[in-house]
Amino acid sequence: MNNEKVNAEQVWKQFEDYLVPQLRLSVIDRAVYSHLLRHSRLEGKQRVRFSLVWLANGARLCIGTTRQSLNRLFDHGALRLIECGKTGHVVQVRLPEEIRGVRVAKVAAPTPIVHEGDLETTDFLQNATLRGAVHARERSRCFYCMRRVARQSRCLDHVVPRAKLSRNSYRNLVSCCSDCNSKKKERSAEEHLRWLFRERRLGADELRGRLRTLDDLAAGKLKPPLPRP
Numbered sequence: 001m002n003n004e005k006v007n008a009e010q011v012w013k014q015f016e017d018y019l020v021p022q023l024r025l026s027v028i029d030r031a032v033y034s035h036l037l038r039h040s041r042l043e044g045k046q047r048v049r050f051s052l053v054w055l056a057n058g059a060r061l062c063i064g065t066t067r068q069s070l071n072r073l074f075d076h077g078a079l080r081l082i083e084c085g086k087t088g089h090v091v092q093v094r095l096p097e098e099i100r101g102v103r104v105a106k107v108a109a110p111t112p113i114v115h116e117g118d119l120e121t122t123d124f125l126q127n128a129t130l131r132g133a134v135h136a137r138e139r140s141r142c143f144y145c146m147r148r149v150a151r152q153s154r155c156l157d158h159v160v161p162r163a164k165l166s167r168n169s170y171r172n173l174v175s176c177c178s179d180c181n182s183k184k185k186e187r188s189a190e191e192h193l194r195w196l197f198r199e200r201r202l203g204a205d206e207l208r209g210r211l212r213t214l215d216d217l218a219a220g221k222l223k224p225p226l227p228r229p
Contacts (some may be wrong), residue, residue, distance in 0.1 A: 005044040006095065006101055011037070014073050014096035018104045023076050031059040032069040033078055034074075040093040051088040077101065114226050124224070125168040131156060133224035135175040144184070144192055144210070145173035145201055159189040159217065189214055193216040 015037075020030060035058045040048040056066040070089075073079045077099050083090035097104040115123050115132070119210055124130045142149050145158070157176045158168075174189075185193040188210065197207045215221050 006041050008042050011041070011095055014104050015026060019078070019096040019099065019102055022102050023078070023099075024067075025076075028059075028061060028069050029072055031061065032066060033073055035132065036079070036093050041095060047082060047090055047092050049083075049088050049090045054088075062200065075210070106224040116226075118152045119223065120169065120220075122170070123168045124170050124173050125156070134173050135169060137222060137224040138175035139171075141175075142180055143213075144176050144180040144189070145196055146206065146210070147177055149175070149177045153178050156180050157184060159214070161186045161188070170222075171220055174217070 003198075015034070019033075020027065023029075025033065031079075032055065034049055035055065036050070039050075039071065051068055052063050055070075056063045059066060059069075060112065061069070061092050068218065070079065074081060078094055080092040081089070082092055096102055122130065124134055134156060140148055140151075140154075142154075154175050155178055156173050157180070159172045159174060176184075180192065183195070187195070193202065193207060193214070196202045197204070213222070
């Protein structure tokens with residue numbers, strides 16, 4: 001059983017922002033749930049053993065009111081009864097995100113900060129923010145055919161194919177259209193550009209310009225905009 005301590009701040013926000021309004025918990029139910037939560041999950045324990053007298057005293061309620069609140073929390077699925085006997089009750093306390101029917105918004109991952117000194121070793125495929133930086137560098141155009149690309153149609157392509165053990169460096173990733181991504185396959189970027197020229201999708205001047213840009217990319221001159229704090 002997982003007994004790791006939880007992020008108390010995050011759990012409390014989920015309790016106030018999602019659990020209480022969605023289950024319409026009363027002040028009494030909030031007091032009972034939070035007291036059990038305090039002595040279980042916030043201490044790294046999924047289960048807690050208690051007596052009604054202990055719980056009633058802790059929540060500042062009478063025993064009858066405490067028993068009724070427990071039954072409501074069982075019905076909501078916030079608590080799961082494990083054992084009930086003369087020595088007390090054992091319940092599993094569920095976090096807001098573990099309760100069926102409670103919809104909790106996911107917490108967005110913090111934006112990664114990449115420093116200039118780490119640029120060459122950064123994997124630009126590791127998260128959406130860094131992938132977006134490569135797309136932003138190309139300014140909504142395909143690196144190869146130079147057509148404008150809609151956000152939902154753009155792809156990331158390896159200049160040196162992955163089959164040749166290429167890296168996910170900013171020097172080896174470009175934003176392109178889905179057509180170029182599928183047609184290029186395992187060809188090198190230079191081979192694909194020359195194929196576009198033969199297919200008359202690039203003019204001679206455009207081909208020369210793309211080849212120069214390809215050299216600039218390999219030389220590290222086309223750095224993507226880095227995420228900032």
